[in-house]
Amino acid sequence: xxxxxHERQKQKKISSPLADRMRPKTFDDYVGQEHLVGKGKMLRRxxxxxxxxxxxxxxxxxxxxxxxxxxxxxxxxxxxxKFSAVDQxxxxxxxxxxxxxxxxxxxxxxxxxxxxEIHRFNKLQQDAFLPxxxxxxxxxxGATTENPSFEVNSALLSRCRVFVLxxxxxxxxxxxxxxxxxxxxxxxxxxxxxxxxETISYLAQMANGDARTALNxxxxxxxxxxxxEMIKLDKEVIxxxxxxxxxxxxxxxxxxYNIISxxxxxxxxxxxxASLYWMARMLEAGEDPLYIARRLIRFASEDIGLADPRAxxxxxxxxxxxxLIGVPECNVILAQVVxxxxxxxxxxxLYTAYEQxxxxxxxxxxxxxxxxxxxAPTALxxxxxxxxxxxxxxxFQDAKxxxxxxxxVSLQGKKYFRL
Numbered sequence: 001x002x003x004x005x006h007e008r009q010k011q012k013k014i015s016s017p018l019a020d021r022m023r024p025k026t027f028d029d030y031v032g033q034e035h036l037v038g039k040g041k042m043l044r045r046x047x048x049x050x051x052x053x054x055x056x057x058x059x060x061x062x063x064x065x066x067x068x069x070x071x072x073x074x075x076x077x078x079x080x081x082k083f084s085a086v087d088q089x090x091x092x093x094x095x096x097x098x099x100x101x102x103x104x105x106x107x108x109x110x111x112x113x114x115x116x117e118i119h120r121f122n123k124l125q126q127d128a129f130l131p132x133x134x135x136x137x138x139x140x141x142g143a144t145t146e147n148p149s150f151e152v153n154s155a156l157l158s159r160c161r162v163f164v165l166x167x168x169x170x171x172x173x174x175x176x177x178x179x180x181x182x183x184x185x186x187x188x189x190x191x192x193x194x195x196x197x198e199t200i201s202y203l204a205q206m207a208n209g210d211a212r213t214a215l216n217x218x219x220x221x222x223x224x225x226x227x228x229e230m231i232k233l234d235k236e237v238i239x240x241x242x243x244x245x246x247x248x249x250x251x252x253x254x255x256x257y258n259i260i261s262x263x264x265x266x267x268x269x270x271x272x273x274a275s276l277y278w279m280a281r282m283l284e285a286g287e288d289p290l291y292i293a294r295r296l297i298r299f300a301s302e303d304i305g306l307a308d309p310r311a312x313x314x315x316x317x318x319x320x321x322x323x324l325i326g327v328p329e330c331n332v333i334l335a336q337v338v339x340x341x342x343x344x345x346x347x348x349x350l351y352t353a354y355e356q357x358x359x360x361x362x363x364x365x366x367x368x369x370x371x372x373x374x375x376a377p378t379a380l381x382x383x384x385x386x387x388x389x390x391x392x393x394x395x396f397q398d399a400k401x402x403x404x405x406x407x408x409v410s411l412q413g414k415k416y417f418r419l
Contacts, residue, residue, distance in 0.1 A: 019215040021186035022179065023067050025074045031211075032172040033064060033165050043163055047072055054133045054140035056118065056148050056157070059165030060288070062210030065143035068165075069114045078139065079103055079111045093128045100138050111138050118142030119151035126153040133159050145288070167209030174204045176211050177218060188222060195233040203238050208286065217241040260295055263338070268303050272342040279338045280331075289330050293319035296337055306419070307347035314340050353417040360411060367408030 024030045027037050027044060036043045046052060052072065057065040073080035081096055100111035113129075115121065133140045133156065140160060144151060148162055177200050180187040207214035218233075221241040225231045259282050266274035282292055297319060300311040318337040322330040376386035389404075396402035405412050 018219040019212045032168045053161045055161045056142040060167050062212040063165040069141045073112050079109050081113050083115045090128045097132045113138045115142045119144045119146040126156045170204045173214045193231045267342045272339045275338045275342040289322045293322050302351045304344050305347045305350040307345040311344050356416050
């Protein structure tokens with residue numbers, strides 16, 4: 001890169017949003033995800049040893065998925081290409097692959113092809129990558145907020161390592177905010193900004209684990225002062241920058257878990273009004289509707305079960321509908337199923353039964369399957385009494401005549417499920 005191009009890239013960087021300008025270039029600058037990039041952790045070791053596989057980063061928004069891909073490219077010196085599932089197609093894939101082959105041949109430089117929101121790729125696009133990922137022509141890095149098990153082609157998924165990124169802790173986001181406030185080149189260090197520790201902590205908590213949201217709000221808050229020499233950021237300014245009510249969050253960093261607990265307990269207590277309120281608190285705060293839908297599916301079996309088997313059907317249908325139409329249209333769908341679950345009869349018989357079964361499995365040795373319950377596809381098995389004495393229930397007119405034991409000997413007579 002010549003001097004002119006270097007200066008052009010620097011100016012482009014400076015004019016981009018704060019969250020983009022503050023992207024770290026090394027693992028030492030990278031904040032959070034210690035389970036992946038901490039010293040001695042697997043991903044960091046793979047990169048240091050130059051054993052980089054194709055990989056998919058799965059995690060909530062603003063947790064550092066794109067940043068991590070940039071850091072890896074920076075450390076390795078690989079050529080970094082960003083691909084858009086929305087604007088580019090199979091023809092572009094072929095062009096990128098051809099360029100990657102030429103680059104490695106003449107420049108001895110491998111190519112990282114980064115795909116943000118890889119779950120938006122259609123099957124044809126995903127299939128087009130397969131041979132080139134498999135033969136190592138490109139190193140594929142994808143980022144997604146959706147479960148790759150459901151959203152990524154299984155053939156492509158099998159050729160990639162999946163790394164899960166967690167929601168950033170408040171202290172991590174505070175560190176990023178403080179860094180942006182003092183950085184004189186890419187951050188806000190040249191401005192006279194007055195902000196106390198309490199407001200920084202408040203801003204970090206409002207971001208709900210999303211670093212990009214925090215930095216965007218910080219930048220909007222600063223820009224609101226225009227050309228004023230002194231900028232004073234307080235909670236009121238931060239609230240306005242977020243454009244959402246502070247009532248959606250508390251100052252402990254636990255609100256996400258507190259509200260889902262409140263929703264769960266309100267539905268269990270047959271209170272449809274409270275259930276709607278807590279569900280709406282989450283949705284209006286920007287919670288992923290699919291997360292709420294997944295919790296409803298669990299509730300349908302754990303707290304309702306066979307007292308109303310349709311509760312599970314309603315919950316699964318709500319998840320699928322939310323997946324299809326997204327926000328904000330899916331709010332009434334979630335409202336429908338939340339009220340249904342709140343009004344439905346409750347039974348924890350299935351939950352209790354499974355807990356007791358799991359307890360016995362861990363307490364007792366691995367019991368052999370009784371001989372009469374085993375299949376006997378070979379003559380030897382028949383000689384060993386496999387299947388002997390088994391009663392084929394449908395041929396018996398009298399249920400008493402068909403009675404037999406199905407549990408292991410040590411557990412015979414045990415009752416787990418009770419209505």
